[in-house]
Amino acid sequence: MTSSGAGARRPNLDRARLLAHLAQMWRIRAFEEQALHGLDDKIVLGAIHPYIGQEAIAVGICAHLRRDDLLLSTHRGHGHTLAKGAEPLPMMRELFGREGGSCGGKGGSMHIADFQVGMLGANGVVAANIVIAAGAAHAVKLKGGDQVVCCLFGDGAINRGPFLEGLNWAKVFNLPVLFVCEDNGFAATTRTKSMTGGDGPSARARAIGLAAEEVDGNDVLAVDAAAGDMIAAIRAGGGPRFLHAHTYRLSGHTGSDPALYRPKEEVEARRQEDPITRAAALLADGEGVGLREAAVAEMKQAYDTAKATGFPPAADAFRDVQDAGDPRREAF
Ligand SMILES: Cc1ncc(C[n+]2csc(CCOP(=O)(O)OP(=O)(O)O)c2C)c(N)n1
Numbered sequence: 001m002t003s004s005g006a007g008a009r010r011p012n013l014d015r016a017r018l019l020a021h022l023a024q025m026w027r028i029r030a031f032e033e034q035a036l037h038g039l040d041d042k043i044v045l046g047a048i049h050p051y052i053g054q055e056a057i058a059v060g061i062c063a064h065l066r067r068d069d070l071l072l073s074t075h076r077g078h079g080h081t082l083a084k085g086a087e088p089l090p091m092m093r094e095l096f097g098r099e100g101g102s103c104g105g106k107g108g109s110m111h112i113a114d115f116q117v118g119m120l121g122a123n124g125v126v127a128a129n130i131v132i133a134a135g136a137a138h139a140v141k142l143k144g145g146d147q148v149v150c151c152l153f154g155d156g157a158i159n160r161g162p163f164l165e166g167l168n169w170a171k172v173f174n175l176p177v178l179f180v181c182e183d184n185g186f187a188a189t190t191r192t193k194s195m196t197g198g199d200g201p202s203a204r205a206r207a208i209g210l211a212a213e214e215v216d217g218n219d220v221l222a223v224d225a226a227a228g229d230m231i232a233a234i235r236a237g238g239g240p241r242f243l244h245a246h247t248y249r250l251s252g253h254t255g256s257d258p259a260l261y262r263p264k265e266e267v268e269a270r271r272q273e274d275p276i277t278r279a280a281a282l283l284a285d286g287e288g289v290g291l292r293e294a295a296v297a298e299m300k301q302a303y304d305t306a307k308a309t310g311f312p313p314a315a316d317a318f319r320d321v322q323d324a325g326d327p328r329r330e331a332f
């Protein structure tokens with residue numbers, strides 16, 4: 001770890017960019033801490049999967065995505081969604097099942113989507129987003145243009161079939177998609193290494209013919225640099241790329257998981273590598289002051305407003321649930 005003022009030893013440091021990254025990581029952290037508070041408050045409907053400790057990945061990657069680029073997320077999707085440009089209030093309302101939620105309050109955390117910013121959806125089915133991303137990238141290719149699709153998934157997802165299907169399809173059709181494996185070491189309560197044959201995510205991607213790189217996922221500037229090169233290559237027609245980002249989930253698997261399957265000392269050691277602390281340590285004294293407070297105020301406001309919002313009217317119960325027909329008739 002570096003102490004504050006270490007930025008002076010990195011003459012090429014783009015301070016404005018780092019400050020923007022730090023602000024965005026604080027926003028994600030503050031959103032999640034508020035959401036966890038909502039569990040204690042008993043207003044979150046369903047589970048939430050905190051992204052705490054992994055923020056540098058979403059932030060470093062989304063810095064290179066345009067609004068019209070497309071993103072596919074997971075069950076751990078709040079950070080991805082915010083980094084892609086979604087507003088926190090509809091997201092918070094969605095967590096609480098309220099009117100005005102991203103999906104009308106019907107989906108909850110694992111179904112948040114915001115097509116306005118190219119966020120095609122969280123996904124509660126591990127690895128399912130990988131084949132959806134390949135499909136979205138195929139659509140982009142057929143339509144023409146230079147949009148990029150980004151698909152984030154966990155290290156557990158690489159042990160499901162859609163990983164092979166999605167990467168293979170993307171390679172065969174030279175599709176504009178960046179696959180990002182967020183390797184936090186765990187799939188729920190299981191250490192992923194104990195369930196993974198061979199040399200892991202990047203080796204598998206290379207075996208399918210994708211250019212693949214590994215990166216320290218807790219170093220926002222390293223992620224930024226790696227993602228920048230890869231996304232530029234994809235946008236230029238270079239085909240799919242694979243980024244394997246090493247990180248650690250500082251929270252439990254869900255907001256209510258005490259994570260007793262790993263020693264406290266391990267978590268404490270990994271907390272020293274918190275991506276926010278590491279980014280802040282690159283700045284000089286006084287830089288970045290107030291970013292945390294601003295993020296907390298923004299997310300508290302979203303929380304309070306969402307909490308004060310009513311539930312959707314009963315008449316809307318079937319709206320957007322089925323795309324055709326009369327659900328009352330079709331139920332029989
Ligand atoms: C097809 C499928 N199998 C099992 C589950 C239950 N489940 C939810 S999250 C999870 C772990 C996923 O691990 P990883 O892909 O590494 O993502 P992480 O939770 O670490 O972000 C599991 C097994 C699921 N949601 N979908």
Ligand SMILES: [Mg+2]
Nearest residue numbers: 154155184186
């Ligand atoms: Mg994992």
